[in-house]
Amino acid sequence: MNLLKNCAYGFLLLSLTLANLQCKNEKNNNVQVAEIEVAPEKKTVGITKNIFGITPDGEKVERYTLRNDSGVEVDIITYGGIITSLKAPDKNGVAEDVVLGYNRFNQYLDKSPYFGSIIGRYGNRIAKGKFTIGDKEYNLAQNNGENHLHGGLKGFDKVIWEPSVEKGTDFVSLKLSYLSKDMEEGFPGNLNVTVTYILTSDSSLKMLYEATTDKTTIVNLTNHSYFNLSADFSQTVLDHEVTLNADRYLPVDETLIPTGELASVEGTPFDFREPKTIREDIGKQNDQLTIGGGFDHCWVINDQDSGVRLAATVYHPASGRVLEVLTDEPGVQFYSGNFLDGTLPAKNGGTYGQRSGFCLETEHYPDSPNQSDFPSVLLNPGETYNSQTVYRFSTK
Numbered sequence: 001m002n003l004l005k006n007c008a009y010g011f012l013l014l015s016l017t018l019a020n021l022q023c024k025n026e027k028n029n030n031v032q033v034a035e036i037e038v039a040p041e042k043k044t045v046g047i048t049k050n051i052f053g054i055t056p057d058g059e060k061v062e063r064y065t066l067r068n069d070s071g072v073e074v075d076i077i078t079y080g081g082i083i084t085s086l087k088a089p090d091k092n093g094v095a096e097d098v099v100l101g102y103n104r105f106n107q108y109l110d111k112s113p114y115f116g117s118i119i120g121r122y123g124n125r126i127a128k129g130k131f132t133i134g135d136k137e138y139n140l141a142q143n144n145g146e147n148h149l150h151g152g153l154k155g156f157d158k159v160i161w162e163p164s165v166e167k168g169t170d171f172v173s174l175k176l177s178y179l180s181k182d183m184e185e186g187f188p189g190n191l192n193v194t195v196t197y198i199l200t201s202d203s204s205l206k207m208l209y210e211a212t213t214d215k216t217t218i219v220n221l222t223n224h225s226y227f228n229l230s231a232d233f234s235q236t237v238l239d240h241e242v243t244l245n246a247d248r249y250l251p252v253d254e255t256l257i258p259t260g261e262l263a264s265v266e267g268t269p270f271d272f273r274e275p276k277t278i279r280e281d282i283g284k285q286n287d288q289l290t291i292g293g294g295f296d297h298c299w300v301i302n303d304q305d306s307g308v309r310l311a312a313t314v315y316h317p318a319s320g321r322v323l324e325v326l327t328d329e330p331g332v333q334f335y336s337g338n339f340l341d342g343t344l345p346a347k348n349g350g351t352y353g354q355r356s357g358f359c360l361e362t363e364h365y366p367d368s369p370n371q372s373d374f375p376s377v378l379l380n381p382g383e384t385y386n387s388q389t390v391y392r393f394s395t396k
Contacts, residue, residue, distance in 0.1 A: 050181030053105025091320025189215030226357030
């Protein structure tokens, strides 16, 4: 009995002591219920997949999520090789989606202005949907007024690509493969194409393009992602500061086909050699801006023989996000989202209004097959088409 009394008395003293300590801590605004240090979640390199949708023909569309250890996360689907989401940290470390697109697969089927897609066989426009190789003329779909645009009625943006993945210690990659058969969309040759997306630890998304053919053909591949570095798609991109490493650009006619001139940007709204906001000159009186409804032109990137080099830098001051675009291509099409008209649903609610996104499409020049002074886009049997573009993210 005495033992039980002693235990009860000891337990009472212990309870009073703990209560007293808690009161003291509360008086000092320093309540310490438990001192357990919670480690922050570790970001790891990885790749996962799930089903994103089913095509009307019953084909399965997979979505692959690539993650690095710096907080960048990219979603890519096997339909069109589309980048459906790209999350990049802001200056406070908050990762948010910075590319336009859709949450549901059927929305890409209903209507999409090439959001995030692989573009081919030929990125950009070909005048009147015609070109010749030797003495043979080829006719393509005229799907942009009288011109051919972005590969035709069913370009590479609307086909299912075959995926394979690889993971290293500091990168993850998704390789997409597709066989474009002879005369598909009017292009000659069986074209074997691969596009490899590589996400690295330095927050670079590399895109490697390769192609071979069994018949002489033309090739010009690119990616058509629309960016808004604010991650708020209800806002325009007019406050983004753009720098383009280009002394010249390609003026266009009323149908947006290059005139053939490589014009100096000096003294024009097309001079982005020093950083300036998209807003600064987009509303100026200028025939070329009137034709394009804003910026929708190809810039001639400097140092053409230098391989992969810096083509463009975009900075969004409020978020601190920086996008650098590097490429070995001769040109970059800077498009300021002029034809977005508020009819397409946005991922985070609302709609995509005019200039709610911008594109930087690395490429050979538009209409190159019909302009002999432009760099050649011919690919012959036994040759390999190679092209590389890098989207590199950082903050300041």
